[in-house]
Amino acid sequence: MEVSLARRRGVDLTVAAPPSKSLTHRALVVVALADGKSEIVRPLDAGDIARTRTGLETLGIRVVGDADVLTVQGCAGRLPLDAPAVVDAGDSGTSLRFLTGLATLADFPVTLTGSARMQERPIGPLGDAVAALGGEVGYAGRPGFPPIIVRGPVRGGSVSMPGDVSSQFISALLIAAPCWADGLALTLTTPPVSASYLDLTTGVMAAFGVEVRQEERTFLVEPGRYHPTHYEVEGDWSSASTFFAIGAVCGGRVRVDHLDPTSAQGDRRFLDALAAMGCRVRADSTGVVLESDGVLDGTEVEMAASPDTVQNLAAVAAFARGPTTITGTAHLRYKESDRVAAIARVLRGFGAGVEVGEDQITISPGPRRGHLVVDPVRDHRTAMSAAVLGLGSGEVTVQEAECVAKSFPGFWEALQEAGLL
Numbered sequence: 001m002e003v004s005l006a007r008r009r010g011v012d013l014t015v016a017a018p019p020s021k022s023l024t025h026r027a028l029v030v031v032a033l034a035d036g037k038s039e040i041v042r043p044l045d046a047g048d049i050a051r052t053r054t055g056l057e058t059l060g061i062r063v064v065g066d067a068d069v070l071t072v073q074g075c076a077g078r079l080p081l082d083a084p085a086v087v088d089a090g091d092s093g094t095s096l097r098f099l100t101g102l103a104t105l106a107d108f109p110v111t112l113t114g115s116a117r118m119q120e121r122p123i124g125p126l127g128d129a130v131a132a133l134g135g136e137v138g139y140a141g142r143p144g145f146p147p148i149i150v151r152g153p154v155r156g157g158s159v160s161m162p163g164d165v166s167s168q169f170i171s172a173l174l175i176a177a178p179c180w181a182d183g184l185a186l187t188l189t190t191p192p193v194s195a196s197y198l199d200l201t202t203g204v205m206a207a208f209g210v211e212v213r214q215e216e217r218t219f220l221v222e223p224g225r226y227h228p229t230h231y232e233v234e235g236d237w238s239s240a241s242t243f244f245a246i247g248a249v250c251g252g253r254v255r256v257d258h259l260d261p262t263s264a265q266g267d268r269r270f271l272d273a274l275a276a277m278g279c280r281v282r283a284d285s286t287g288v289v290l291e292s293d294g295v296l297d298g299t300e301v302e303m304a305a306s307p308d309t310v311q312n313l314a315a316v317a318a319f320a321r322g323p324t325t326i327t328g329t330a331h332l333r334y335k336e337s338d339r340v341a342a343i344a345r346v347l348r349g350f351g352a353g354v355e356v357g358e359d360q361i362t363i364s365p366g367p368r369r370g371h372l373v374v375d376p377v378r379d380h381r382t383a384m385s386a387a388v389l390g391l392g393s394g395e396v397t398v399q400e401a402e403c404v405a406k407s408f409p410g411f412w413e414a415l416q417e418a419g420l421l
């Protein structure tokens, strides 16, 4: 599917944020381990969540329900797997990493694999940690990359791991840890990237009765049990960021409902960056409103904890009156595509100057080039950020636009309903 976008000015948009992808993934894997039946209310219904759901089913956990409520009978920390299994996580890094953690709780080997791109996304630090904690770990192809083969059970204990590749490795260990006989003392040898996602992990674990203690760079989890509960998923700040970016560049007013203005989701910081560029932002009891007159200043902003909004911010920066520097970008290279390269490719094609450093990107607005055709190379966030460029300036076509289904299947429909397509 191809989507072509025309320039819009003075938008007046009210949309609902879809449920959080990260919180739905976490809720699903935690309820799978709980010692009873739990309900997840308002889960995200999207491609990546389907990967976690079918992965859990492959591991012997039944997930029942639809878009409104999912019901799961947990396995009380011991997966009922009675033969070797293969989990295909497709393009979903979160599914692959979290289910690798769960595979430590099975008595049979589990092979975790994914798309061609997934086989280029690292998993070595997580594999090393699982092996050090007592599991058997192997790789079917290139060492340190999926397919990874994990055989439990893992006893747990103390381990060190770098934090600078993906926070998902840390979350995967933390989530499985209460089900290990010796619990976990995990010390990070480098500061964690995407650190806000660790707060989401510990928050969901706490909602199911398990505490994580943190002493400087060490995370401690005692052996214990997740207690079943009803868990309601809040709205997704990463998905919402595209609507706010559209408001920033087109000018006008954008209201996104179903967002918690006090959320632990780090992508909430995206709005601080837009405020620094000249937008006005306010929250009320049901959502968040952004107003912009379309006149934007460049800024300098650290985004290591909010990687999934960097492409939208880079797109907004192309409309500013001066350059914008975004720091904390090194780990964007390990995502659904190399997003540092994607930003450079798309924005240079658009007409902006892009300077790429080891851990930072500077965008300098420049004169618009002709019609821009964006191939997102299956990366949903590249596709959505291209919509920001298109609505802000016109003459942008997004190819294979259906890739947004990974996290936000209703994205293009939402734009259409708002009269923007």
Ligand SMILES: O=C(O)C1=C[C@@H](OP(=O)(O)O)[C@@H](O)[C@H](O)C1
Residues within 6 Å of the ligand: 021, 022, 023, 025, 094, 165, 166, 167, 168, 171, 193, 194, 197, 307, 308, 331
């Ligand atoms: O834990 C999570 O839910 C996620 C963590 C982040 O990944 P990294 O920790 O690999 O940066 C983020 O980019 C991803 O979309 C979701």
Ligand SMILES: C=C(OP(=O)(O)O)C(=O)O
Residues within 6 Å of the ligand: 048, 091, 092, 093, 094, 095, 308, 335, 336, 381, 407
């Ligand atoms: C990086 C992302 O997801 P994942 O790592 O789960 O593939 C994302 O949604 O932007």
